[in-house]
Amino acid sequence: MTDPRDRLIVALDLPSVGAAESLVAQLGDTVSFYKIGYELGFAGGLGLARELIADGRKVFIDFKLHDIGNTVARGIASLAALGASFATVHAYPQTMRAAVEGREGSALRLLAVTVLTSYDEADLRAAGYSAGVEETVARRVVQARETGIDGIVCAPTDATRVRTLLGPDRAIVTPGVRPEGAASGDQKRIATPFAAIRAGADHLVVGRPIVAAPDPAAAARAVQAEIAAALAAS
Ligand SMILES: O=C(O)c1cc(=O)[nH]c(=O)n1[C@@H]1O[C@H](COP(=O)(O)O)[C@@H](O)[C@H]1O
Known part of the structure; x- marks a missing residue:
């Protein structure tokens, strides 16, 4: 997976299908993977998701499910x-x-969200956890691996440790990505x-730095250029 286009997932965090369609049109062939x-x-x-898939794009549905087992299993089947x-x-x-x-029996790949990128140690403590970010991420990665989950969502600052625990074959997907100088907004581990x-x-999820840019296609290409430079340096 050396094509930077496969590595960048643009978060369509927009209020309407019309707004999302117009962004997808602006991004054209630059972006092939949407969240x-x-x-x-x-x-x-979800209707737009079907259209994007029919059009050959990849779609990541990010509803971060968490409910009783029967409800989760049936939601994932849908x-x-x-x-x-x-x-x-x-x-969990x-x-x-x-x-x-x-x-x-499906091709859907499941990603487990470990500790949200908007959380730091104090946020975890406020939520009632006694373990810190590093320990909580580690525990969840090991449990995800044992459960047969296909990949992990974690902060880019966690990725090196996650790779060691996860092994080479499963995906690491990192939001909390900010080009130099971009506003962090509510993200804390970037x-x-x-x-x-x-x-x-393996994949970077980028929302506002592209979606809210004056020229989203140029912003996406700049992220892809950084991805290409990092792959070349690896
Ligand atoms: O699961 C996610 O995609 C996710 C997990 C996480 O820990 N942090 C996180 O920001 N995200 C998502 O990644 C995207 C990041 O958007 P920006 O902060 O605008 O780049 C948003 O759509 C979030 O819902």
Whole structure:
């Protein structure tokens, strides 16, 4: 997977299908992999997901499922039928086991979200966890691996340690990616595209630095150029 286009996933965090379609048109052939999360998904985005898939694009459905096992398994089975490439669940063992059961027989790859990139040590403590970020990520990666999950969503700053625990064959997907000088917004554990790839990420999820850029296609190409430079340096 050396084509930077396969490595960049653009988060279509937009309020309407029309806005998303116009961004996809602006990005043209530059971007081939899109993520649809709460904002667009709850505004008709699953229909757009079907169209993008029919058009040969890859789609990552990011609803970060976490519920009783039966509900998770059935929800994942529906996403598998949609033809999505990736879907997220929270990295709780029961949830992950149910998700693996729900996608059986499909090509859907499951990603487990470890510790959100907007969380730091204080946020974890406030949520009632006594373990810190590093320990919590590590525990969840090991549990995800044992459950048969296909990949991990983690901060780029976690990627090196995650790769050691996960092994070479499963995917590491990192949001929290910010080109030099870009506003971090609500993200707390961030790195540049170059650093994320060097740390072992397979795919980078980038939203606002591309979606809110004055020229989104130029912003996407700049991220891809960093990805290419990091791959060349590896
Ligand atoms: O699962 C995700 O994609 C995700 C996990 C995480 O820990 N942090 C995170 O930011 N994300 C998603 O990645 C995207 C990042 O967007 P930007 O911060 O705008 O680049 C958003 O769509 C988030 O929902």
